[in-house]
Amino acid sequence: xxSPFTDFDLMRNLRQDxxxxxxxxxxxxxxxxxxxxxxxxxxxxxTPNLDGLAESGSLGLSIPVRPGVEPGSGPxxxxxxxxxxxxxxxxxxxxxxxxxxxxxxxxxVAARGNFASVDGDGLITDRRAGRIGTEECxxxxxxxxxxxxGLFDDCEVFVEPVQEHRFVFVLxxxxxxxxxxxxxxxxxxxxxxxxxxxSGRSEGxxxxxxxxxxxxxxxxxxxxxxxxxxxxxxxxxQDPGLPLFPDIFGMRAAAIAVYPMYRGVASLVGxxxxxxxxxxxxxxxxxxxxxxxxxxxxxxxxxKTDSYGExxxxxxxxxxxxxxxxxxxxxxxxxxxxxxxxxxHSTPAVLRSHSWHPVPxxxxxxxxxxxxxxGFGERACAxxxxxxxxxxxxxxxxxxxxxxxxRFGA
Amino acid sequence: xxSPFTDFDLMRNLRQDxxxxxxxxxxxxxxxxxxxxxxxxxxxxxTPNLDGLAESGSLGLSIPVRPGVEPGSGPxxxxxxxxxxxxxxxxxxxxxxxxxxxxxxxxxVAARGNFASVDGDGLITDRRAGRIGTEECxxxxxxxxxxxxGLFDDCEVFVEPVQEHRFVFVLxxxxxxxxxxxxxxxxxxxxxxxxxxxSGRSEGxxxxxxxxxxxxxxxxxxxxxxxxxxxxxxxxxQDPGLPLFPDIFGMRAAAIAVYPMYRGVASLVGxxxxxxxxxxxxxxxxxxxxxxxxxxxxxxxxxKTDSYGExxxxxxxxxxxxxxxxxxxxxxxxxxxxxxxxxxHSTPAVLRSHSWHPVPxxxxxxxxxxxxxxGFGERACAxxxxxxxxxxxxxxxxxxxxxxxxRFGA
Numbered sequence: 001x002x003s004p005f006t007d008f009d010l011m012r013n014l015r016q017d018x019x020x021x022x023x024x025x026x027x028x029x030x031x032x033x034x035x036x037x038x039x040x041x042x043x044x045x046x047t048p049n050l051d052g053l054a055e056s057g058s059l060g061l062s063i064p065v066r067p068g069v070e071p072g073s074g075p076x077x078x079x080x081x082x083x084x085x086x087x088x089x090x091x092x093x094x095x096x097x098x099x100x101x102x103x104x105x106x107x108x109v110a111a112r113g114n115f116a117s118v119d120g121d122g123l124i125t126d127r128r129a130g131r132i133g134t135e136e137c138x139x140x141x142x143x144x145x146x147x148x149x150g151l152f153d154d155c156e157v158f159v160e161p162v163q164e165h166r167f168v169f170v171l172x173x174x175x176x177x178x179x180x181x182x183x184x185x186x187x188x189x190x191x192x193x194x195x196x197x198x199s200g201r202s203e204g205x206x207x208x209x210x211x212x213x214x215x216x217x218x219x220x221x222x223x224x225x226x227x228x229x230x231x232x233x234x235x236x237x238q239d240p241g242l243p244l245f246p247d248i249f250g251m252r253a254a255a256i257a258v259y260p261m262y263r264g265v266a267s268l269v270g271x272x273x274x275x276x277x278x279x280x281x282x283x284x285x286x287x288x289x290x291x292x293x294x295x296x297x298x299x300x301x302x303x304k305t306d307s308y309g310e311x312x313x314x315x316x317x318x319x320x321x322x323x324x325x326x327x328x329x330x331x332x333x334x335x336x337x338x339x340x341x342x343x344x345h346s347t348p349a350v351l352r353s354h355s356w357h358p359v360p361x362x363x364x365x366x367x368x369x370x371x372x373x374x375g376f377g378e379r380a381c382a383x384x385x386x387x388x389x390x391x392x393x394x395x396x397x398x399x400x401x402x403x404x405x406x407r408f409g410a
Numbered sequence: 411x412x413s414p415f416t417d418f419d420l421m422r423n424l425r426q427d428x429x430x431x432x433x434x435x436x437x438x439x440x441x442x443x444x445x446x447x448x449x450x451x452x453x454x455x456x457t458p459n460l461d462g463l464a465e466s467g468s469l470g471l472s473i474p475v476r477p478g479v480e481p482g483s484g485p486x487x488x489x490x491x492x493x494x495x496x497x498x499x500x501x502x503x504x505x506x507x508x509x510x511x512x513x514x515x516x517x518x519v520a521a522r523g524n525f526a527s528v529d530g531d532g533l534i535t536d537r538r539a540g541r542i543g544t545e546e547c548x549x550x551x552x553x554x555x556x557x558x559x560g561l562f563d564d565c566e567v568f569v570e571p572v573q574e575h576r577f578v579f580v581l582x583x584x585x586x587x588x589x590x591x592x593x594x595x596x597x598x599x600x601x602x603x604x605x606x607x608x609s610g611r612s613e614g615x616x617x618x619x620x621x622x623x624x625x626x627x628x629x630x631x632x633x634x635x636x637x638x639x640x641x642x643x644x645x646x647x648q649d650p651g652l653p654l655f656p657d658i659f660g661m662r663a664a665a666i667a668v669y670p671m672y673r674g675v676a677s678l679v680g681x682x683x684x685x686x687x688x689x690x691x692x693x694x695x696x697x698x699x700x701x702x703x704x705x706x707x708x709x710x711x712x713x714k715t716d717s718y719g720e721x722x723x724x725x726x727x728x729x730x731x732x733x734x735x736x737x738x739x740x741x742x743x744x745x746x747x748x749x750x751x752x753x754x755h756s757t758p759a760v761l762r763s764h765s766w767h768p769v770p771x772x773x774x775x776x777x778x779x780x781x782x783x784x785g786f787g788e789r790a791c792a793x794x795x796x797x798x799x800x801x802x803x804x805x806x807x808x809x810x811x812x813x814x815x816x817r818f819g820a
Binding site: 007382386397408 | 446450479482485495496499761766788789793797
């Protein structure tokens with residue numbers, strides 16, 4: 001159905017202890033056929049384990065934001081965690097800062113920074129500075145840190161490397177804020193834009209002015225660099241102070257993700273990011289097994305399905321799905337009360353981008369209504385027992401199957 | 411996503427006269443397979459008449475409260491009547507009082523009473539006093555009525571039998587209210603609890619004190635009873651004053667139900683409870699035929715499907731569904747414009763309890779979109795023309811099929 005979004009007060013009233021829940025997210029899982037009459041990535045993948053769960057569990061299609069709305073990664077994950085992303089917004093800069101474990105403080109203004117290449121006229125020739133390596137990123141952020149020292153007498157500046165061409169910029173001081181625009185013109189052949197405040201509030205104007213001063217100063221410091229001789233700032237934002245997942249749903253929650261931003265959004269709602277070695281799905285399941293006794297809810301995030309979708313690599317996305325399928329038995333051996341397998345959004349390889357298509361979703365539990373045998377795929381999910389539901393309803397539905405919701409009313 | 415709930419103002423604006431509607435509710439209809447790969451109760455039942463309606467009518471799954479939320483009987487029925495149960499709450503005591511036809515007045519505080527057995531230390535040994543018979547219940551309530559006479563100078567007390575160990579307690583007086591807790595500790599080996607007020611309002615504190623005084627006095631009066639030597643009060647509440655079904659939807663509505671509580675919730679929204687002889691589905695359809703000319707909307711409630719589900723008796727639930735199926739032709743002979751066959755919630759025999767699973771729903775009408783022949787069952791309903799809809803949308807959809815809704819806009 002068209003769900004109402006998850007009602008946090010209702011959840012606080014109904015929640016109770018129960019069995020453990022795993023939310024396995026294959027980023028950008030949803031796809032499209034590569035050829036007319038063909039199969040999607042998920043339908044193409046050989047997934048005996050997921051097909052088995054689809055037979056004994058329930059299927060559906062989930063809508064991350066609103067029908068037809070293509071979600072960014074932050075909103076898409078907030079929705080999976082039960083938060084209507086239209087109501088609860090997080091700036092990209094905040095996610096990026098939290099993702100690298102930066103100790104963000106209330107009032108800090110954080111931005112996602114990208115090193116870029118510009119020509120003699122200051123026109124952008126490469127928005128990613130030729131995808132410089134992370135080592136180079138570390139050197140350049142050190143350079144910027146030095147250049148920023150003492151720039152402002154009433155504000156502190158932090159510049160931290162992320163990976164490749166990406167870094168985090170944080171401005172700390174009293175009375176910062178506003179609604180700040182990006183410097184990235186999103187195209188080559190144009191100059192970086194000045195940051196503007198759209199809030200109309202005084203702290204906004206002041207913050208925009210400070211950020212612009214820093215950006216100009218930082219670009220001067222980079223001027224002699226061969227590739228990364230400029231930069232852009234995106235998603236300037238402050239911590240929105242979201243209600244916390246453990247307080248709403250009564251579950252100690254762990255986040256297992258390779259990429260920083262996903263640990264970031266998870267920690268923003270009060271999940272604990274679990275450190276682990278390695279970057280493959282099997283390493284993430286190792287971490288899941290390791291942490292099993294210490295938490296009630298586990299968010300496990302697989303990134304490459306989305307990366308390959310964005311690259312337009314249909315076959316590689318298929319293989320990554322198969323790699324995840326091979327790990328399913330290890331999850332089941334842990335004996336979860338409910339297992340959700342879904343994506344945060346669709347990333348069809350043929351589109352090379354996130355898309356608005358609803359996301360194939362599987363909810364397995366010993367008490368789930370079993371679907372007829374039809375495998376796990378977009379077409380199989382349409383018409384399943386979960387229907388076309390809003391992604392915010394998945395956690396409550398998993399809680400029900402895990403015995404974590406009391407009866408409503410007499 | 412369609413709008414989740416029914417908009418009462420919209421209904422008041424669009425409603426018009428049309429043909430008659432029957433809402434046939436098999437309580438706890440939804441089920442689960444008893445064995446892996448098996449069929450549910452409804453899928454197992456031989457239901458040639460319902461299967462025929464499923465072929466010429468539309469199917470769907472309805473969600474009573476919210477996805478994943480297991481409903482109590484009161485909220486589940488309010489939702490079927492078009493009321494979002496999260497917005498419109500009814501205390502159990504109110505339902506119980508209305509269910510026995512008690513002339514509840516505004517301001518009355520009503521409770522569901524249970525006779526109980528306690529040991530020498532006052533610890534509960536049986537929360538149902540060995541399920542004493544209704545005759546015994548009548549004798550005991552008479553005893554309590556006498557004992558209550560003149561107990562309060564500014565309040566009146568009513569004690570009415572329901573069935574077996576259950577009775578209704580009503581306190582009538584000026585300035586009663588509050589948010590009152592139950593005395594039932596929900597476990598044996600513990601003493602009944604004192605009623606507490608959680609509203610923090612003065613009338614709440616006073617009402618709690620009056621109820622506690624009565625309970626202590628009543629338990630003294632029962633002290634010499636062999637089995638029912640104590641009691642508990644649950645669901646202390648006042649009539650919430652809901653908007654009335656006939657005013658919202660423009661239909662004179664009749665309620666045909668064997669069990670008190672279902673007549674109670676129906677009369678609370680302005681339906682007229684029809685008295686009739688007998689307690690089987692055929693007797694209820696006799697009453698339907700009898701009352702056909704006098705109303706526009708008929709709520710017919712079959713209880714035993716839920717009772718057998720709660721008992722874990724899969725086969726008996728199957729048989730009761732088949733018994734209801736046999737009555738379908740008599741309903742169709744009356745020529746309704748629309749017939750809804752559904753449950754208020756699921757009660758899978760394998761779970762021996764209400765559950766959160768969406769409810770198989772059938773909407774038959776001469777103008778309904780016919781489904782492919784696939785019978786009436788949970789799996790067949792998924793992917794039907796009604797989709798997975800909130801239960802509050804069923805009455806409006808039936809009204810449309812019965813010609814009772816005007817076009818919206820030009």
